Amino acid sequence: MSESIRISVDAMGGDKGPRVAVEGAYLFWRERKNTTYIFHGRESELAPLVAEFPELGKVSRIVHCDNVISMEEKPSQALRKGRGNSSMWAAVQSVRDGEADVAISGGNTGALMAMSTMCLRPIEGISRPAIAAIWPTLRTDIIVLDVGATVGGDAKQLTDFSILGAALARALFDQDLPTVGLLNVGTEEMKGHDEVKEAARILSAASGEGFVYHGFVEGDDIGKGTVDVVVTEGFAGNIALKTAEGTARQVGTYIRNALKADIISMIGAAIAGQALEALKRKLDPRNINGGVFLGLNGVVIKSHGGTDEIGFKGALGLAYEMARNRVMDKIAEGLRRFPTLNAAPAPAAAPEPEAKPA
Amino acid sequence: MSESIRISVDAMGGDKGPRVAVEGAYLFWRERKNTTYIFHGRESELAPLVAEFPELGKVSRIVHCDNVISMEEKPSQALRKGRGNSSMWAAVQSVRDGEADVAISGGNTGALMAMSTMCLRPIEGISRPAIAAIWPTLRTDIIVLDVGATVGGDAKQLTDFSILGAALARALFDQDLPTVGLLNVGTEEMKGHDEVKEAARILSAASGEGFVYHGFVEGDDIGKGTVDVVVTEGFAGNIALKTAEGTARQVGTYIRNALKADIISMIGAAIAGQALEALKRKLDPRNINGGVFLGLNGVVIKSHGGTDEIGFKGALGLAYEMARNRVMDKIAEGLRRFPTLNAAPAPAAAPEPEAKPA
Numbered sequence: 001m002s003e004s005i006r007i008s009v010d011a012m013g014g015d016k017g018p019r020v021a022v023e024g025a026y027l028f029w030r031e032r033k034n035t036t037y038i039f040h041g042r043e044s045e046l047a048p049l050v051a052e053f054p055e056l057g058k059v060s061r062i063v064h065c066d067n068v069i070s071m072e073e074k075p076s077q078a079l080r081k082g083r084g085n086s087s088m089w090a091a092v093q094s095v096r097d098g099e100a101d102v103a104i105s106g107g108n109t110g111a112l113m114a115m116s117t118m119c120l121r122p123i124e125g126i127s128r129p130a131i132a133a134i135w136p137t138l139r140t141d142i143i144v145l146d147v148g149a150t151v152g153g154d155a156k157q158l159t160d161f162s163i164l165g166a167a168l169a170r171a172l173f174d175q176d177l178p179t180v181g182l183l184n185v186g187t188e189e190m191k192g193h194d195e196v197k198e199a200a201r202i203l204s205a206a207s208g209e210g211f212v213y214h215g216f217v218e219g220d221d222i223g224k225g226t227v228d229v230v231v232t233e234g235f236a237g238n239i240a241l242k243t244a245e246g247t248a249r250q251v252g253t254y255i256r257n258a259l260k261a262d263i264i265s266m267i268g269a270a271i272a273g274q275a276l277e278a279l280k281r282k283l284d285p286r287n288i289n290g291g292v293f294l295g296l297n298g299v300v301i302k303s304h305g306g307t308d309e310i311g312f313k314g315a316l317g318l319a320y321e322m323a324r325n326r327v328m329d330k331i332a333e334g335l336r337r338f339p340t341l342n343a344a345p346a347p348a349a350a351p352e353p354e355a356k357p358a
Numbered sequence: 359m360s361e362s363i364r365i366s367v368d369a370m371g372g373d374k375g376p377r378v379a380v381e382g383a384y385l386f387w388r389e390r391k392n393t394t395y396i397f398h399g400r401e402s403e404l405a406p407l408v409a410e411f412p413e414l415g416k417v418s419r420i421v422h423c424d425n426v427i428s429m430e431e432k433p434s435q436a437l438r439k440g441r442g443n444s445s446m447w448a449a450v451q452s453v454r455d456g457e458a459d460v461a462i463s464g465g466n467t468g469a470l471m472a473m474s475t476m477c478l479r480p481i482e483g484i485s486r487p488a489i490a491a492i493w494p495t496l497r498t499d500i501i502v503l504d505v506g507a508t509v510g511g512d513a514k515q516l517t518d519f520s521i522l523g524a525a526l527a528r529a530l531f532d533q534d535l536p537t538v539g540l541l542n543v544g545t546e547e548m549k550g551h552d553e554v555k556e557a558a559r560i561l562s563a564a565s566g567e568g569f570v571y572h573g574f575v576e577g578d579d580i581g582k583g584t585v586d587v588v589v590t591e592g593f594a595g596n597i598a599l600k601t602a603e604g605t606a607r608q609v610g611t612y613i614r615n616a617l618k619a620d621i622i623s624m625i626g627a628a629i630a631g632q633a634l635e636a637l638k639r640k641l642d643p644r645n646i647n648g649g650v651f652l653g654l655n656g657v658v659i660k661s662h663g664g665t666d667e668i669g670f671k672g673a674l675g676l677a678y679e680m681a682r683n684r685v686m687d688k689i690a691e692g693l694r695r696f697p698t699l700n701a702a703p704a705p706a707a708a709p710e711p712e713a714k715p716a
Binding site: 138265272 | 467510544550551576577601603604606616617620622627628629630634
């Protein structure tokens with residue numbers, strides 16, 4: 001693969017300052033030499049950092065921007081303050097302006113979603129964007145969306161998310177016909193909100209066109225990897241994601257405590273150390289860092305705000321795969337194919353150019 | 359404690375037949391001799407089983423009932439077929455008729471909830487029952503409700519669940535002022551459905567009356583044990599519960615695989631065996647088996663359908679604690695105290711007796 005992938009980086013996002021983004025980019029570049037970088041942020045801080053990695057300097061440029069969105073800012077405040085003139089906005093705008101293939105930020109999720117939506121706008125035919133998580137399971141990685149872009153969601157949105165998630169699965173996992181499941185509760189008859197039932201009806205009718213509709217799945221099907229794409233609205237999806245994180249941390253703590261309980265256990269743990277190290281790597285959230293904003297005219301990756309350079313490198317890997325595998329083309333193809341029942345087939349026309357904000 | 363606790367058992371519920379219930383009761387009785395049992399089900403099957411445990415025979419009686427609700431039956435079918443004449447219905451009716459202090463079944467959750475609601479009816483002032491889970495966390499066990507009784511729920515229901523959950527925490531954990539949190543998503547501004555925000559307003563105003571309102575909590579706060587009672591509607595709660603179960607199983611599988619990866623790891627695991635055994639017990643779902651139906655004029659415990667006699671014994675332990683600690687009185691007290699903002703204070707009057715079904 002010799003084609004170059006251009007990555008736009010909000011270097012000021014994240015809790016730990018710009019070093020994480022710059023060093024993460026250097027680490028990733030060493031693995032993928034066909035990448036170039038635009039770092040958005042304060043030149044006085046970024047220039048010395050990039051200078052530490054001369055090879056990175058050759059494949060990147062800095063676009064100066066004074067204004068930085070803080071992690072505490074509310075999305076509406078961030079938009080008022082940072083629209084058009086913050087490192088976060090500028091990072092997304094590079095994608096809109098065709099200067100980059102994908103944008104990445106470790107900043108405030110709500111602000112990044114608000115800015116991405118305003119700057120890139122939803123794809124025609126898609127009513128709202130979603131945040132997709134790449135979720136490790138016992139079978140293979142799967143996609144779960146929406147994990148927090150929007151609270152609530154009607155049947156149209158759930159079917160939109162199915163198209164978006166299936167396109168992402170085709171792009172990332174090279175699957176022709178990913179399976180899609182609707183997240184629901186287990187008890188017969190009380191099964192789900194009306195919008196989930198309606199979405200099930202639409203997806204059943206459309207199954208086979210770019211994905212196979214599996215049916216309802218429950219919370220424990222996520223970890224089993226029962227389907228390739230789990231679709232839900234953002235409230236339940238966010239709670240599922242956070243609950244899984246909390247449970248994994250809880251079980252991890254139990255393990256550590258159990259193996260420190262007495263001297264015999266400590267010796268055993270030391271002997272089994274290599275296996276336990278491998279397990280630790282598997283459970284390391286840094287290796288699966290990154291949420292994907294889907295449904296906009298461009299791809300934006302949200303890296304975890306608290307991550308380090310290893311985690312940021314992981315999120316860059318996700319950004320790279322998204323661009324290299326042309327997820328946007330696959331979404332457009334999905335929209336053309338999908339015989340949506342409550343909306344006219346979406347044209348694959350280019351979005352109207354938006355006037356540049358002042 | 360010499361007071362006797364009378365437990366009504368649907369002996370035909372569960373996937374593994376009546377032996378689980380009868381043997382589970384015997385195992386529990388050996389630990390708590392102040393218990394007596396009514397076994398509802400087919401006498402021809404139950405009598406020989408009870409005869410295997412002569413001591414149990416002295417503290418129990420069998421109430422014959424031919425009709426058994428299957429695990430596959432829909433709640434409405436189950437009601438039509440089994441109202442008044444199934445082992446499940448009869449088990450609940452013993453509580454209504456004052457013959458037992460608590461009922462337990464390992465049968466079909468939806469059917470059990472439908473029958474319990476029809477037979478016992480909601481407490482005056484409570485609009486809908488909830489299923490509460492006792493959730494092990496890094497701090498201590500906590501209560502999460504609703505984990506699947508009802509999809510959706512308005513602010514009134516969420517505040518009802520807070521009263522019910524707090525009463526359960528006071529009964530089970532002997533806490534005077536349990537902390538209550540509303541499950542929500544993390545992103546500022548998109549925070550929650552309107553009903554969650556409205557419930558937060560009501561609970562803030564009422565905080566200090568039987569519980570302390572902590573504020574919003576997220577999915578990962580459950581495993582941390584941030585609050586004593588996590589309140590949510592049944593869709594999100596069920597997904598959180600199942601996702602946590604799935605994640606715990608997933609991590610458990612990783613551990614087993616890691617420790618079997620090579621001979622060195624196996625030796626290490628053998629040496630650390632005792633600690634790993636303790637961990638396994640901690641993660642054993644049989645030890646935390648049982649959902650509590652709350653909000654009805656009587657307490658019903660749902661044991662997991664697939665559990666064995668050890669798991670059923672665990673669920674009996676929960677039933678015992680509920681009765682011994684007078685959770686019904688604590689709920690009535692909570693309702694009297696709670697200055698509910700959108701309903702008149704509920705009188706603590708006894709419910710009208712319902713006509714016996716034909």
